[in-house]
Amino acid sequence: MQETLLSRAERSVPRLSAALNDYYQLTKPRIQVLLLITTAGAMWIAGKGHVEPLLLLVTLLGGTLAASSANAFNCLIDRDIDLLMERTRRRAIPAGRILPWQAALFATALAVASFAVLASFANLFAALLAISGIGFYVVIYTLWLKRTTTQNIVIGGAAGAIPPLVGWAAVTGDLDWSAWVLFGIIFLWTPPHFWALAMMIREDYRKAGVPMLPVVAGDEATARQIFIYTLVLVPVTLVLYPLGTMGWIYLLAAGALGLWLTHGAFRLLKAPNDRKESRSLFKRSIFYLMLLFVAMGIDSIFLFA
Numbered sequence: 001m002q003e004t005l006l007s008r009a010e011r012s013v014p015r016l017s018a019a020l021n022d023y024y025q026l027t028k029p030r031i032q033v034l035l036l037i038t039t040a041g042a043m044w045i046a047g048k049g050h051v052e053p054l055l056l057l058v059t060l061l062g063g064t065l066a067a068s069s070a071n072a073f074n075c076l077i078d079r080d081i082d083l084l085m086e087r088t089r090r091r092a093i094p095a096g097r098i099l100p101w102q103a104a105l106f107a108t109a110l111a112v113a114s115f116a117v118l119a120s121f122a123n124l125f126a127a128l129l130a131i132s133g134i135g136f137y138v139v140i141y142t143l144w145l146k147r148t149t150t151q152n153i154v155i156g157g158a159a160g161a162i163p164p165l166v167g168w169a170a171v172t173g174d175l176d177w178s179a180w181v182l183f184g185i186i187f188l189w190t191p192p193h194f195w196a197l198a199m200m201i202r203e204d205y206r207k208a209g210v211p212m213l214p215v216v217a218g219d220e221a222t223a224r225q226i227f228i229y230t231l232v233l234v235p236v237t238l239v240l241y242p243l244g245t246m247g248w249i250y251l252l253a254a255g256a257l258g259l260w261l262t263h264g265a266f267r268l269l270k271a272p273n274d275r276k277e278s279r280s281l282f283k284r285s286i287f288y289l290m291l292l293f294v295a296m297g298i299d300s301i302f303l304f305a
């Protein structure tokens with residue numbers, strides 16, 4: 001009897017950890033690291049190199065809960081198209097391991113937790129910004145634009161640019177020009193980031209009937225758009241220097257990183273059908289944004305020392 005109970009308990013441990021992992025994956029954890037870096041970078045600059053460790057911690061926690069909620073709602077709403085795409089068909093909802101009502105409850109609980117954490121330990125403005133980020137990503141991007149227009153991620157990309165606003169507001173209770181430049185950087189970065197990926201997996205989106213730009217307009221037109229957005233993005237990153245928000249260390253880093261990203265976008269422009277080039281630009285876009293925000297952090301240490 002005791003043995004049966006024991007073996008039953010032994011069997012339930014892996015099942016519980018598999019279920020927990022399914023819920024964890026619903027939050028798209030791999031994307032969160034970069035969202036955390038952009039939030040922390042904004043807080044560091046807003047605090048002129050000095051941020052209360054506890055405020056940093058609770059803001060990153062509240063921001064992660066908000067992004068997790070947004071991603072879980074996205075997985076819930078997109079379960080039909082996720083089932084049709086190779087990249088996403090093994091996700092827990094389309095694969096039937098999490099039921100839609102369970103995902104809805106999970107996503108709602110995360111949103112409530114995010115609001116409670118940010119409103120209690122940061123401020124109401126930061127909490128409201130995070131909630132509006134969830135609303136924008138879920139309603140404007142996922143429910144409306146994603147399935148209806150090739151400009152889906154251009155407008156929807158504004159949601160991904162909200163985390164630095166949350167970080168800035170948590171520190172100052174307000175948003176100034178520099179905060180909006182950070183927003184603009186991520187807003188303009190999103191099309192090169194995402195369209196490079198969409199070029200790699202264009203057939204998946206075609207199968208699912210999602211009107212991503214490479215599906216509708218083709219590789220050449222998409223590579224051209226990526227190049228244009230990159231050319232606009234780089235000068236916007238440099239604006240933080242004349243604004244006095246960042247110093248020369250950042251200026252040099254942003255210039256060098258900008259050339260590196262532009263070079264990647266140019267190579268794709270020359271070979272728009274080459275999947276190696278789109279894959280390389282997608283990876284480059286992620287390192288680019290990560291290193292840009294790391295450079296902001298390093299510069300603030302010297303600038304505000």
Ligand code: HEM
Nearest residue numbers: 030031034035038087153156157160161186190194197286
């Ligand atoms: C509307 C805007 C965006 C769209 C449509 C988008 C789309 C995607 C997609 C479809 C993937 C592949 C994910 C997978 O294979 O599961 C991806 C990867 C990624 N995205 Fe985005 N993204 C957007 C904005 C952002 C933002 C704002 C960030 C962070 C600041 C971000 C960070 C990342 C990272 C780090 C990865 C790589 C994950 C990995 O290691 O596989 N994305 N993105």
Ligand SMILES: CC(C)=CCC/C(C)=C/CC/C(C)=C/COP(=O)(O)OP(=O)(O)O
Nearest residue numbers: 031066067070130133134137159160162163
């Ligand atoms: C403050 C706050 C809560 C902001 C929200 C930030 C956020 C969740 C950004 C995520 C952007 C993203 C990964 C989009 C992919 O969606 P997709 O549906 O195209 O990707 P998929 O095909 O992998 O599901």
